Structures are given as C-alpha cells and as structure tokens.
Amino acid sequence: MNAPSSAPGSQPLVEAKGLTRVFGHGANAVRAVDDVSFTLGRQEVVTIVGESGSGKSTLARLVLRLLEPTGGTLHLAGRDVTALKGRELRSYWRDVQAVFQDPFSSFNQFFTVRRLLGRSLRLATGTGGDQGETMMTQALEHVGLTGADVLDKWPHQLSGGQRQRVMIARALMMQPRILVADEATSMLDASLRANILNVLGDLRRDHDMTILFITHDIGQACYVSDRVLVMCQGELVEHGPTDQVIFDPQHEYTRRLLADVPRLHENILD
Numbered sequence: 001m002n003a004p005s006s007a008p009g010s011q012p013l014v015e016a017k018g019l020t021r022v023f024g025h026g027a028n029a030v031r032a033v034d035d036v037s038f039t040l041g042r043q044e045v046v047t048i049v050g051e052s053g054s055g056k057s058t059l060a061r062l063v064l065r066l067l068e069p070t071g072g073t074l075h076l077a078g079r080d081v082t083a084l085k086g087r088e089l090r091s092y093w094r095d096v097q098a099v100f101q102d103p104f105s106s107f108n109q110f111f112t113v114r115r116l117l118g119r120s121l122r123l124a125t126g127t128g129g130d131q132g133e134t135m136m137t138q139a140l141e142h143v144g145l146t147g148a149d150v151l152d153k154w155p156h157q158l159s160g161g162q163r164q165r166v167m168i169a170r171a172l173m174m175q176p177r178i179l180v181a182d183e184a185t186s187m188l189d190a191s192l193r194a195n196i197l198n199v200l201g202d203l204r205r206d207h208d209m210t211i212l213f214i215t216h217d218i219g220q221a222c223y224v225s226d227r228v229l230v231m232c233q234g235e236l237v238e239h240g241p242t243d244q245v246i247f248d249p250q251h252e253y254t255r256r257l258l259a260d261v262p263r264l265h266e267n268i269l270d
C-alpha cells in the first residue's frame with residue numbers, strides 16, 4: 001500500500017515503509033503488523049484507529065523502537081532509525097516519547113511523582129533545582145493537576161486518570177518531537193478527556209510537536225486528528241484526512257467502526 005501523506009513534496013518527519021511484525025513461528029505465527037506504510041508530517045496529529053487486536057499497540061511500539069520490526073524500515077527526518085542501538089537508540093527516545101494506556105506499568109513503584117518527573121527532566125534537559133520544580137509544576141497544571149497535590153505521592157496513591165495525566169505531564173516536560181499516545185485518555189472521564197485532547201492540540205502548535213494518537217474510538221480520532229489511519233488485522237485498510245474517512249468511509253470495516261458511534265459529535269462528551 002502506498003504511504004499515506006498529507007504533505008506532498010515536503011520531507012515527512014516520520015516515514016514507515018512496509019513495517020511488519022510477526023510474533024511466533026509456523027502455524028502459530030501472528031502477523032500483528034503487516035506491511036504498514038505511512039508518514040507523519042511536522043505538527044501533524046495522526047490517529048491510528050482499530051478494534052482490539054488490530055495491531056495498533058504493536059505499531060506504536062515499532063514506532064517507539066521498543067520492538068524490532070520483522071520487516072520494513074522506519075525513518076526519522078530522513079535518517080534510517082530501523083536498527084538503532086545503544087546510545088543512538090537512547091537519543092532517539094529523547095525525540096520520541098510515549099504515553100501508554102496503563103501508565104502504572106511505566107512507573108517505578110518506589111519513586112514519588114517528584115522523583116519520577118525530576119529524574120526524567122534532568123536526563124532530558126539537564127534542568128534541576130528550583131527551575132526544575134517550576135517546570136514540573138507547570139507541566140502538571142497543563143493537565144489539570146497541582147504540584148502540591150501529587151508531587152509527593154507514590155504511584156499507588158494516585159487514581160488511574162491521575163497517573164495517566166502525570167505521564168502526559170512528563171511527556172510535555174521532555175518536549176519530544178513526536179508524542180505517541182496509546183489509548184492515553186482511556187482512564188479519564190469525558191470532560192477531562194476533552195481537556196487533555198485540547199492540551200495535545202496546543203502542544204503541536206506551541207511546541208512544534210507531532211502526535212501519533214492511538215485509539216479504538218473513532219469518535220476521539222474525529223475530535224483530535226488531521227488524518228486517520230484505519231487498522232484491521234494488522235493491515236492498514238483505509239487512510240485519509242479525518243473528515244474524508246469519517247464522512248465518506250470507503251472500507252466496510254471503517255463503516256462498521258463508525259456504526260458503533262451513532263452520535264459521533266457528541267461521543268467525546270458521552
């Protein structure tokens with residue numbers, strides 16, 4: 001399938017070509033991601049949407065270079081990053097940050113929020129002390145939390161939604177070029193979710209950030225993204241500008257996803 005792109009002529013920030021990931025062998029092999037190609041332009045918000053098991057998280061992990069592809073290539077700003085290792089891979093992880101569905105697993109259980117955020121900030125930017133504290137507090141305020149409420153808490157003392165917001169605040173502080181948000185708002189209630197989606201929109205504008213948003217909920221895709229890529233059983237079955245995919249879906253699978261969202265415009269606040 002041709003690489004879908006919204007910015008013909010300009011070099012994409014991310015270019016995935018034929019990305020493939022197979023788990024297992026022989027009769028038990030699962031093609032979790034099967035020959036998927038796409039681009040992300042600078043400051044674009046692109047959503048990957050699909051049902052559970054369609055391969056979204058595997059694709060996210062490939063883009064994050066947390067998993068090795070079985071086939072295909074990945075480029076960042078024209079540079080082949082498919083096989084980066086060691087120090088180069090760590091430097092890639094400064095450019096590409098993630099917020100996951102279950103942020104509990106990404107927390108060190110023995111770090112308070114202050115230590116978690118402070119450590120990330122020092123590693124990414126070298127900032128500490130009072131300036132670091134100010135940056136942490138500001139990032140937390142961006143996601144509707146106050147430093148006084150959460151900085152001295154341990155992960156188990158936070159709700160799922162608070163943990164998700166702390167991870168989004170962490171990603172904000174690191175100022176990556178690309179944010180991969182995998183079901184990053186799944187634990188938030190409707191009004192908070194809309195709020196966080198707006199924060200993500202601001203980030204792209206104010207911090208020149210590119211966002212790959214991953215969700216099973218095509219309603220959220222509609223709210224947040226410039227383009228939508230639809231995944232089904234590891235394959236990209238449809239892609240295009242959000243309005244086009246939502247209002248003129250070409251693939252039967254996309255129509256089915258849309259049929260599950262009868263009141264698309266209200267869905268975000270349901």
Ligand SMILES: Nc1ncnc2c1ncn2[C@@H]1O[C@H](COP(=O)(O)OP(=O)(O)OP(=O)(O)O)[C@@H](O)[C@H]1O
Pocket residue numbers: 023024030031032050051052053054055056057058059216
């Ligand atoms: N480590 C693994 N080993 C074996 N199979 C895996 C592994 N990770 C994922 N899979 C399989 O790959 C397919 C895609 O899984 P993936 O988690 O990427 O889907 P998803 O669309 O993100 O689903 P969900 O929305 O439920 O998280 C599934 O069939 C899954 O069982």
